Amino acid sequence: MSGGVPERDTARAACDGFRAVFGYGPAGVWAAPGRVNLIGEHTDYNDGFVLPFALRQSTFVAAAPRADGLLRAHSAAVPGGVAELAPDTPAAGTGWAAYPAGVVRALRAAGHRVGGADLHVESEVPAGAGLSSSAALEVATALALDELYGLGLSREETALLCRRAENEHVGVPCGIMDQTAAACCTAGHVLHLDTRELTRRHVPFGPAAAGLRLLVVDTRVEHDLADGSYAKRRAGCEAAARALGVRALRDVPYASLDDALGALPDGAARRLVRHVVTENDRVARTVALLDAGRPRAVGPLLTAGHASLRDDFAVSCPELDLAVAAANGAGALGARMTGGGFGGSAVVLVAEEDAERVAKGVAAAFAAAGLRRPRVLTAEPGPGARRAA
Incomplete structure (x- = not known):
């Protein structure tokens, strides 16, 4: 099971890579983490509640300003050389x-x-693993530009601008969770985020100190949230909210769920509503258990959340299932898919x-099914975005 490499090594690699590509040294290196959402999936664009934490694995951006307005971008992980974009070049399709x-x-x-x-x-x-590599890249880029050009952005402003970048310029109608997690999480905590009010509370969460381990299983099935499936779920949720006469599904109380479901004639809408309302309740119950010092008891809520995502929201896939x-069959306390779904990680x-x-046990099950061996890493809540060099 893998973890991360020392931050200074990746920051040094970013500096060296910048110099090799551009022929001079960067002004600095900025980093933003991937994230795991412990629970609270597909609730953020319904004005609901989420509970992510930052991974120690991060994306590092070495950067320097240019006077001509041109953006030149290079990635060590992507073949094809340097992408050059003029100021008026549309982002989509690049x-x-x-x-x-x-x-x-x-x-x-x-x-x-x-x-x-x-x-x-x-x-x-890893890209496409449901660990929010896109938000990590966006936030690290925004931090670099903020410092290079003296913009004075708050972390909240950074998250909102990065979401705008993904919504309007990339074409993914995501909520605010991923960018806020990358920008605002702190080590040793999960972030209890109200995605409507944008109020945040850092809830202590240290699996190792409790005799636990949180594993992230990358199924190596890459997902693409820009393919329309994500947007279809969001549109369905918005239509259901209109049918119920509420601003967003966050406004349907858990205690009134049966009444809400009875008011919807469409089975697909009922399933979407049931997932969002019960998932918000699972977030609240998870926070209560962590506050009470009972992290082991969170396991069944994770498994219940996965069943809801699989059966009601229909965003899982055979590999995640x-x-x-x-994992549960081999003795886990609980497990669920994390991220937008259609692939990615559990x-x-x-x-x-x-x-x-x-x-x-998970590796053996994948082998028996003729699937590629999944990547497994141990996740401990790490720091949010920062200057790395």
Whole structure:
């Protein structure tokens, strides 16, 4: 089971890569983490509640300003050389470079005086694994531009601008969770975020101190939230809210769920509503258990959340279902898919002494099904976005 490499090593690699690509040294290196959402899936764009934490695996952006307004972006992980984008180049359709380009365009659209930049990216966050590699890239880019051009952005403003970049310039109608997690999480905590009011509370969460381990199982099935499936779920939720006469599904109380379901004639709408309302309740129950010092008791809520995402929201896939079933069958306390779905990763809560057995059980199940061996890492809540060098 893998973890991260020392931050200074990746920051040094980012500096060296920048110099090799552009022929001079960067002004600095900025980092933003991937994230795991412990629970609270597909609730953020319904004005609901989420509980993410920052991974120690991060995306590092080495950057320097340019006077000509041109954005030149290079990634160590993506073949094809340097992507060059003029200030008026639309971000959409430019591949991975759409994310940093979208940040530049969002900043300029908000009235910030942002010039050009040379960027080199080194990332520890696997793309397409449901760990929010896109938000990590956006936030690291925004931090770099903020400091290079003296914008004075707060972390809240950074998250909102990065969401705007993804919504308007990349074309993914995501909520605010991923960017807020990357920008605002703190080590040793999960972030209890109200996505309507944008109020935040850092809830202590240290699996190792409780004799637990949180495993992230990357199924290696890459997802693409820009393919329309995510947008379809969001549109369905918004239509259901209108049918119920509420601003968003967050406004349907858990105690009134049966009445709400009875008011909806469409089975698909009922399933979407049931997931969102029960998932908000699971977030509240998870926070209460963590506050009470009972992290082991969170496991069944994770498994219940996965069943809801699989059966009601229909965003799981066979590989995620197999990872969850195999982990629970090998003795996990609970497991669920994490992220937008349609591939990506599962999060598994285990007792420390059972971690190796559970990881081997998941690997054996994938082998028996003729699937590629999943990547398994141990997740401890790490720091949010920061300057790394």
